[in-house]
Amino acid sequence: MTPDGHSELGAIVLAGGRSTRMGTPKALLDWHGAPLVRRVTGLLARVASPVVVVHAAGQELPSLPGVELVVDEHPGRGPLEGIAAGMRALRGRCDAAFVSSVDVPLLHPRFVRSVAGALNGHDVALPVADGHNHPLSAAYRISLLEVVERLLAEDRLRPAFLFDESSVRRLENGEIDEPGSLRNLNTPEDYAAALAEPEPQIEVEAFGTLRERLGFSRTTVPAATVGHAVERLDGLAELLPHTLVALNGERFHADPQTPLVAGDRLSVLTAEAGG
Amino acid sequence: MSTIGGGFGRYLRVDLDRGVAEPVSIPDGVRRAFIGGAGLGAWLLTSAETAGEPVAFVFSPLVGTPLTTSAKFAVVARSPLTGLLNDALASSHFALQGKMTGHDAIVLVGTAPEPSVVVIDADGTSLEPAGDLWGLPAAEAEQRLRDRLGKGYRAAAIGPAGEALVPFATVSHDGRHAGRGGHGAVLGSKNVKAVAVRGRMRVPLADPDRVMELAADLRTRSFGPATEKYRELGTLANLLAFNALNTLPTRNFQAASFEDAAALSAEQAADLKQRTRHYCASCTIGCGHIYEAGNGNGARLEYENAFALGPLCGVGDPAAVIEASRRCDELGIDTISAGGTIAFAMECAERGLLDAPWLRFGSGEALLRALDEIGSGEGIGPLLRMGSRRLAQQLGGDAPSFAPHVKGMELPGYEPRTLQSMAVGLAVNARGADHNRSGAYEADFSQRVDRLHGGSASVAAAIDTEDNAALIDSMILCKFLRGVFTDARIEWATLLNAVTGCNYDAEELGEVAERIVTTKKLFNVSHGWTPDTDTLPDRFLDEPLETAAGTTVTLPRERLAAMVREYNLRRGWDEQGYPQVEAKDLVPA
Numbered sequence: 001m002t003p004d005g006h007s008e009l010g011a012i013v014l015a016g017g018r019s020t021r022m023g024t025p026k027a028l029l030d031w032h033g034a035p036l037v038r039r040v041t042g043l044l045a046r047v048a049s050p051v052v053v054v055h056a057a058g059q060e061l062p063s064l065p066g067v068e069l070v071v072d073e074h075p076g077r078g079p080l081e082g083i084a085a086g087m088r089a090l091r092g093r094c095d096a097a098f099v100s101s102v103d104v105p106l107l108h109p110r111f112v113r114s115v116a117g118a119l120n121g122h123d124v125a126l127p128v129a130d131g132h133n134h135p136l137s138a139a140y141r142i143s144l145l146e147v148v149e150r151l152l153a154e155d156r157l158r159p160a161f162l163f164d165e166s167s168v169r170r171l172e173n174g175e176i177d178e179p180g181s182l183r184n185l186n187t188p189e190d191y192a193a194a195l196a197e198p199e200p201q202i203e204v205e206a207f208g209t210l211r212e213r214l215g216f217s218r219t220t221v222p223a224a225t226v227g228h229a230v231e232r233l234d235g236l237a238e239l240l241p242h243t244l245v246a247l248n249g250e251r252f253h254a255d256p257q258t259p260l261v262a263g264d265r266l267s268v269l270t271a272e273a274g275g
Numbered sequence: 276m277s278t279i280g281g282g283f284g285r286y287l288r289v290d291l292d293r294g295v296a297e298p299v300s301i302p303d304g305v306r307r308a309f310i311g312g313a314g315l316g317a318w319l320l321t322s323a324e325t326a327g328e329p330v331a332f333v334f335s336p337l338v339g340t341p342l343t344t345s346a347k348f349a350v351v352a353r354s355p356l357t358g359l360l361n362d363a364l365a366s367s368h369f370a371l372q373g374k375m376t377g378h379d380a381i382v383l384v385g386t387a388p389e390p391s392v393v394v395i396d397a398d399g400t401s402l403e404p405a406g407d408l409w410g411l412p413a414a415e416a417e418q419r420l421r422d423r424l425g426k427g428y429r430a431a432a433i434g435p436a437g438e439a440l441v442p443f444a445t446v447s448h449d450g451r452h453a454g455r456g457g458h459g460a461v462l463g464s465k466n467v468k469a470v471a472v473r474g475r476m477r478v479p480l481a482d483p484d485r486v487m488e489l490a491a492d493l494r495t496r497s498f499g500p501a502t503e504k505y506r507e508l509g510t511l512a513n514l515l516a517f518n519a520l521n522t523l524p525t526r527n528f529q530a531a532s533f534e535d536a537a538a539l540s541a542e543q544a545a546d547l548k549q550r551t552r553h554y555c556a557s558c559t560i561g562c563g564h565i566y567e568a569g570n571g572n573g574a575r576l577e578y579e580n581a582f583a584l585g586p587l588c589g590v591g592d593p594a595a596v597i598e599a600s601r602r603c604d605e606l607g608i609d610t611i612s613a614g615g616t617i618a619f620a621m622e623c624a625e626r627g628l629l630d631a632p633w634l635r636f637g638s639g640e641a642l643l644r645a646l647d648e649i650g651s652g653e654g655i656g657p658l659l660r661m662g663s664r665r666l667a668q669q670l671g672g673d674a675p676s677f678a679p680h681v682k683g684m685e686l687p688g689y690e691p692r693t694l695q696s697m698a699v700g701l702a703v704n705a706r707g708a709d710h711n712r713s714g715a716y717e718a719d720f721s722q723r724v725d726r727l728h729g730g731s732a733s734v735a736a737a738i739d740t741e742d743n744a745a746l747i748d749s750m751i752l753c754k755f756l757r758g759v760f761t762d763a764r765i766e767w768a769t770l771l772n773a774v775t776g777c778n779y780d781a782e783e784l785g786e787v788a789e790r791i792v793t794t795k796k797l798f799n800v801s802h803g804w805t806p807d808t809d810t811l812p813d814r815f816l817d818e819p820l821e822t823a824a825g826t827t828v829t830l831p832r833e834r835l836a837a838m839v840r841e842y843n844l845r846r847g848w849d850e851q852g853y854p855q856v857e858a859k860d861l862v863p864a
Contacts, residue, residue: 205519208512209503211542242500242758244720249521249824252722269516270504271720271758 009116010094011048012086013040014079014136015102016056016072021186022103027061029191031105032199032224034257036185039224040102041067042259046109047116048098052089054082065255078157079136080148087145094142101136103185105194108261111181115139115171123166129173129182135159137182199224200262204233207269213239214268227256229266236268244271279306280481281336281774287378288324289393289400291465292385296400299324301379304863307777311335311379313362314749314791316351319382320360321798321858327384328353330461332431332470334374335751336774339478341490343497344753346370346557350431353802354456355442355464356612356662357683357707360798361456364711364748365431366555367449372429375474387466390438392420392430396473405468410435412605413447413469420471432469433459434607435650440464441660443612443685447604450575451555454609456684456706481776489773493759497559501758505562510578511541513688517582520720521822522690525586526636527618528679528814531690532823535591539581560755566597574601579710582688583614588621588642595639602646612662615685617645619663619678620655628670631655676813681708682804691811692820692830694719695729699737699838703809703852705795711754714740727828734841742788749791790861792846797858806851809839 015027015037022029027037034042037053041064045051052068055061056075070089074081083099090097096119098112116139118125125139144166151161173179185191199222211217214235223229226245230236236243246252246267247260260266277284284303289296301315309315312335319331330352337345348370354361373381376395383393390405408416413432420430429448437444437459444459445452462468480486504512517523518536525533537543541564553563553575565573574597584590584599603610621636623629634641634655648656658666663685667678679686684707691698700713710716718736719726725733746767747754760766764781771779779787796804810816816832843852 207516207519208542209507217542239500242503246520249519249822250727250826251725252720254722267516267519269519270512 007049007094008096009048009139010090010097010142011041011044011051011112012083012090012097012099013037013044013051013053013102014082014086014099015053015061016059016075016082017101018076022188022191025060026103026185027055027059029103029185031194033228034225034259035062036105037102038062038064038257039259040100040104040107042257043107043109043261044098044100044112047112050090050093052086054085077152079159080152080157080162083140084145084148084152087140087142087148090142091145096139096141098139099136101184104137104181104183105185106183106197107181108178111176111178114177118169118171118175120169121167122169124163124168125171126163126168127171127176127179127182129179133159133163134182136184198222199228200260200264202229202260203265204229205265205267207267210239210243210268210270223260225256225260226253226258226266229260230256233268242271244269277303277306279303279775279777280479281340281771282306282311282334282374282379282478283377283476285378286319286331286380286382287376287395287400289381289383290327290385291383291387291391291393291402291467292327294387294402296395298378306379308787308790308862309794310746310749310771310787312347312349312749312751313351313364314745314787315380316349316362317360317791317794317798318862319380320351320353321794325382325384328461328464329382329384330458330465331380331382332373333380334370334378335749336771337750337752338370338374340480340486340774341557342486342752342770343490343494343557343559344555344756345751346555347751347753348373348453349748349751350446350453350458352458352461354458354684354706355440355460356457358803359682359705359707360795360802361458361706362748363446363453363455363458364751365446365448365451365453366558366753367429367431367451368556369429369431369448369472371556372427372474373472374478375476376472377474377476381470381472383465383467383470386464390466390468392468393470394424394428395470396428397475408468409438413607414450414604416469417448420469424471425473427473428471429473430469430471433462433467434605436460436606436608437463438468439652439660441608441649442662443609443616445607445609447607449556450553450604452604452607452609455611455709455711457609459607480774482773485773489770493756493770494559496759497756499759502560502755505560505755508541509562509564509576511564511576511581513578514581515540515542517688521693521820521824521828523586524582524686524688524690526589527587527622527677528686528690529622531693531820533586533589533591536586538591539585539593539596555753558753560753562755572601574598574604576600579688580610580614583611583618584642587614587618587688589636590639590642591637592639595642599639599642599646602643602650606646606650608649611687612685613646613649615679616659616661616663616666617642620645620659620666622677623666623670623674628672628674629655629658676817678812679814681811682706682808684708689716690820691815692828693822694726695830695834696724696726696733696736698729698811698815698830698835699733699842700741702811702835702839703737703842704741705792705799712741712744712748713737714744714754729830729834729838731841734838734845737842738845741792742785745788745791746784749787789846793854793856794858794861796848796852796854797856800853806853809852811835
């Protein structure tokens with residue numbers, strides 16, 4: 001991000017879909033300790049800023065720290081309307097946006113980084129799996145907004161129309177990191193299968209006096225959220241709030257719904273940092 | 276007669292030129308407005324009666340009470356390292372005995388005609404020859420003075436570096452140092468080897484029963500989880516955690532994590548080499564951890580000396596770092612400035628800017644030789660004695676861009692690019708780059724700010740922690756207690772009220788803090804401060820930091836400048852940082 005707040009990559013999460021086949025709002029489905037919309041926005045925030053959630057008017061959403069909310073004024077007209085609403089919010093603030101659906105519990109920040117990294121002069125970086133485009137796991141230049149708005153005015157609502165009029169870099173499975181990120185949930189059966197997936201293994205390192213208190217210096221726990229990691233480390237919950245939990249050596253996270261992915265490292269240390 | 280408890284309403288002005296001393300009254304309004312310690316010291320240095328390059332040993336209302344960690348004093352003078360106002364604190368029996376001489380401060384002005392010891396006791400003040408002590412380490416000089424004067428005396432002394440006017444020499448007592456900013460050189464320039472005190476006065480308390488009650492409560496809380504880190508491992512516990520967080524300055528701030536951090540960590544050192552723990556006078560925490568130097572000598576190892584003499588110089592051998600700490604103590608030099616200057620010189624030598632092929636990052640032998648040359652003044656000692664700012668000016672080229680200082684004071688062990696609230700605090704603080712006057716890292720180590728991008732929340736944190744430091748350094752309590760307070764300013768007002776009877780509330784303490792910060796700034800404005808010095812070295816603003824986690828962190832020049840501007844405006848100063856008041860307006864009628 002530049003000093004004036006301009007960033008290379010923002011993110012747009014389309015959360016306002018009708019979830020017809022699922023039968024219940026997908027944004028609120030829990031996946032191992034956090035609603036999907038919390039999980040997806042939290043993971044995107046690691047690699048993109050700002051993160052915008054486009055939702056339907058009146059739609060119930062959980063607390064989403066640091067996330068901007070935008071109403072889709074034309075619900076029911078497909079993803080291009082949501083993309084346009086998100087791009088309007090991001091215009092002038094970033095060069096490109098990763099657009100994501102809300103139903104991707106296995107999303108990994110490395111996947112987002114590799115897709116966005118493939119833009120490289122193109123208008124769209126579009127993952128393709130088994131012959132299918134994945135327009136809601138793709139990166140778009142914000143400069144496409146004019147084209148998107150024209151297509152909407154012409155009632156040409158499918159993303160394929162946008163791809164016809166832009167420079168698209170198609171990404172096959174082997175070209176992107178963490179392709180499992182593409183797995184989305186449309187039916188209760190899909191959701192049940194995703195819930196049956198194990199939580200990611202998280203490496204945890206304790207420092208200082210906490211090593212003795214917690215009985216380890218390094219360990220691993222299965223945890224999809226910081227909250228689950230804390231619960232599964234015997235004795236840690238009682239030591240809060242004199243304890244800090246840092247994710248990957250960067251930010252501190254007290255929100256138990258902060259999402260975790262495979263390869264993450266948590267550092268647990270005493271809160272008193274002085275010296 | 277003063278109506279405020281916790282002190283005597285006067286300071287002792289010692290004229291070294293004439294060898295005379297006289298008490299000078301301190302108006303109650305001043306004591307209420309500045310409390311004591313660093314605050315009262317700032318006022319004393321702007322007072323007309325203290326002309327003559329004063330150095331003030333300032334006590335505080337809580338000294339001499341049973342409140343834990345209160346046996347502290349502030350040494351306040353113009354720093355030879357920065358040319359600006361400097362206050363350095365230490366904890367020891369010197370604070371207790373000094374205050375019990377019946378003075379709220381001892382101010383030395385002028386220069387003694389020969390090496391001397393200032394002796395202050397119930398019989399008065401005298402200058403005694405110190406020729407036999409000249410050249411001795413401070414601890415040895417202290418011991419000889421106690422042998423000579425009697426056990427009741429306590430002395431704050433300088434080591435050989437102070438005598439040699441090294442601008443980062445310390446004043447020490449009981450092995451504790453008023454360490455930063457070179458007050459040892461100030462005393463050396465006055466021909467003062469030591470100040471020895473013995474007092475018999477009792478500290479008047481506004482509400483003695485309430486003080487006892489509060490002291491018992493504070494003592495109990497001082498045994499709790501908020502101080503566990505300091506008790507069990509000491510501040511050295513920071514090292515390994517900071518390494519994991521990419522905030523451990525390494526090889527003159529070229530990296531923020533160190534491959535040999537584990538070898539220097541408290542977690543490992545505690546098992547291997549710890550000899551004993553040390554408690555300051557009147558302290559129930561006991562944060563001092565003494566380690567074996569390998570030659571029968573022990574040395575205190577804290578985070579700041581371990582970072583500065585270890586990772587900052589690329590040295591991962593604990594024996595070398597412990598021995599380097601011991602030699603710094605013996606010479607009487609600030610470990611942060613010593614390590615910072617040597618690390619800078621190592622980089623200069625590696626870049627061919629300094630002709631010292633033996634001086635290389637990672638060499639414990641080179642580190643110890645550099646310290647010895649600072650002590651002896653031989654070899655490159657005269658260059659290292661300058662500190663990093665003046666050395667960079669002398670070497671020229673691009674050396675100033677990576678000299679690790681703000682306003683001449685070497686940076687402490689907090690990487691500013693990954694702690695961007697702290698970056699603001701380091702840039703703006705009156706005494707230069709220092710972690711004890713600006714504790715904004717506290718906010719960085721929390722969810723309250725974005726430590727990698729700064730912003731308004733970081734500015735607010737810089738102000739809040741600077742104000743809290745001004746208060747706690749004026750009361751005075753140890754900062755390691757701060758975690759036990761749930762609503763600090765309300766609780767601090769309660770403590771002060773029981774001792775002084777002043778009826779402070781949190782709001783008034785906020786005003787006191789602002790007054791102290793502004794008084795320091797006004798002193799600096801009249802002693803050469805310019806707005807362009809409220810920044811960080813170019814390295815932090817121009818060079819991205821690659822972290823061990825594989826991310827790149829930057830602190831763009833414009834971002835820091837914007838935060839400094841916001842800091843100034845929030846302080847009520849103009850956007851460049853000039854206060855819009857005069858010192859005389861800051862003391863209530």
